[in-house]
Amino acid sequence: MQQEQLSNLRANIERRKLISAVFSGLGLLIIFVSTLILFILIAQMMMAGLPRITPQFFTSFPSRHPEEAGILSAWVGTLLVMLVTALIAIPLGIAAGIYLEEYSKKNWLSAIIEINVTNLAGVPSIIYGLLALGLFVYQFNLGQSIIAAGLTLALLILPVVIVTTREAIRAIPNSLREAAYAVGASRWQVVADHILPYSFGSILTGVIIGLSRAIGETAPVITIGALTFIAFLPDAPLQANFPFINFNWLKAPFTVMPIQMFNWVSRPEPEFEVNAAAAGTVLIVMTLGMNAVAIYVRYRFRKGIKW
Amino acid sequence: MTKPEIKSESVWIQAATPKKIRNLKETIIEVILFLAAFSSVATTIGIMEVLIVESVHFFEKVPLIQFLTDTVWSPLFANPRYGIIPLLSGTLTTSSVAMFVAIPLGTIAAIYLSEFAPPRLREVVKPCLELLAAIPTVVYGYFAFLNVTPFLQTFLPDLPSFNMLSAGLVMGLMIIPLISSISEDAMRAVPLTLREGSYATGATRLQTALNVVLPAAISGISAAYILGVSRAVGETMIVAIAAGLQPNLTFNPFSEAATITAYIVQVSLGDLPHGSIEYQSIFAAGIMLVILTLIFNIIGYFLAKKYREVY
């Protein structure tokens, strides 16, 4: 190669490498700045809400006076709704995931089910609210209640639980399955004795993440008719006389944390902004806390299993 | 020790429970599991039923033509008008702003994570992006209304306190991880030998990423974009809080407007007697939303098919 050709070539290479390096820096910058913006926003909110975060905040009902308004009905409502959601979504989702991975045959019915699961994952959450309003609240006559909300949110996070379960089950090597079948185990025995225990950690992680999503869902719950100003708690589930458990709370009116925050954000009085910030802080701590628990669970279970 | 006596008929090992009962138990279990899986189909059917039935009631009272062509949406006024176009313009404008943010930033982030980032950096950086997707949307709404809008107003003093720009920008931020993670998966699935073929001709990392990996992953990346658009179109709380609840036929992001989803929330906050036209109107709005999402999905499917390369 002639000298001039060579130096032209080298200049060209240097220029292209520079552009490549600049792009790489840009990519990192974008990720860094996005995360930074998020942290700044969260920090702002926490600082704005700090004055209101006192023990009274957690034990007071909402009120027209911002200093006295608290999230008691909201977090109790969230807890109860989450209970219903978990009790429905977890068994339903895991069972569906098991069916799709271990039992289904390759026919048109399974294809339809799979398409539906994928589809439902993309349906806007407010549509689930409409479903709940028309079907659960009125047609099934469940009323604007905790059980309607729990059912709705369960359906909302069902695709998440199903997909997580399927991936967890798929990660189990076939050789383990075949070993179990080879000693004469039936299909359900293989699932119950081997598949589920091995995939338990991953499934749990996915369930926790799904529930953390459900905690923050506002739109479907508003659509059902959760009230934004609730100054009472549902009946307690445990009672003094027979049969010691009552289910009135399931049909009680209620509110949840995100709706309480929404309500305070929508108020024109600036003092309520502090309440909104405080509620938002609690909400973020709940959500991120659950995500952290999920990651920890995943980490612990990964360590335990050696294929 | 005496040898156990072997019966004359061959006898296989007896299970604890007789075969018939075991089979019955297995079948029952399978049916239960199937029903669980079928619940997803039931959900879809439920959604369609509810939307269609109530919309039909609505369209008995409001002609479809008026719904699709009237330019005013004021169902709660004395003289109610039911033109969906203002709600559509609100939805499309906020979603466009969001995609203007999420698509370029998400794609660049995906290229960086897939082609440039060293594995250990990836492990640290990816969870940061995932964090953006874990924040409840009502909190994002708070950010948009109480932080972003005042911030924008410092150099856009005429910006109204409810505006589509803040809502769109914050939505975009929220959607970045969705686009970036699916696009990244699509790019990582491109076989190594294609990349090596590019490097072997003297290309840089960026040239290989843009000229070879990106085109090869185009169908996965367009799926990511479509998912992002669907997410933006279906978003409720951010727009309800930051863009306001006032229907406004405009494509100017610097103004207040209501989206289809915000309308549904607004009506649900009030009293909704079952069977009233207001009640039915939210289902009509809902069906519009579903159709909009469907249109985007179909566009995306055909775009992906056109540009997909099979290798």
Added chain:
Amino acid sequence: MVNPIFPSMMSNIKEFQPKAEVRNLDFYYAGSNKPALRSINLTIPERQVTSLIGPSGCGKTTLLRCFNRMHDLYAANRYEGGIYIDTVNILAHKVDPIEVRMRIGMVFQKPNPFPKSVYENVAYGLRVRGEKKREFIDYKVEEALRGAALWDEVKDRLNTSAYDLSGGQQQRLCIARALVTDPEIILFDEPTSALDPIATNSIEELIGKLEEKVTILIVTHSMQQAARISDYTAFMYLGELMEFGQTKIMFQEPTHEKTKEYISGRFG
């Protein structure tokens, strides 16, 4: 030209002009303390076909990929020693791997055309270095496709997808892609192992024509192929170079024990 390791094999090597010299090359894969290549000393003759043969795992592909610094793409690989081309050690840190790859081309085991048209696949090597002049690119693309014996088959469908071509045509396309930048050396990594016999034959004929202009280094699993197409052969075993010489002579009268055993099929 001296072969310092195997002076007794001088009779095996006729006079040739050296293109590249491998000197004391050791290579370590990332995180490993055992060298994959051990003290390789080898001279590659200019404008001849040299084949690298040996059983699986002997390091022939590893050695091939040193020539165009492919190993640099994956972190923590390590070279010790050098490969000298025109007195420059192309493995040195200060030498840019991109420059090396622009002057040394590679054809891979499984044809890997880009998801682009036939024309754009070949033009890629030029576009990558910023070439914009349409007539120049047209000219070079046609020249490369002729050089790869593919022009007549694709001249009417330059804008169709490369994936519409057959396996053999795709591989020739990849050869054209390597040719378009006028490389000094072309590396072939088992180029016909994924092709049927007819396609294999056309590639082998092509290689025979190419050696008039370009130095060729080819890794092959098939001894018969090495015997058919190469002028010189290097036999490798467990990361070391066992023997090097003129193909004809080495196959008839191998000097080293292991070479004898491999060629007679005692192991593979």
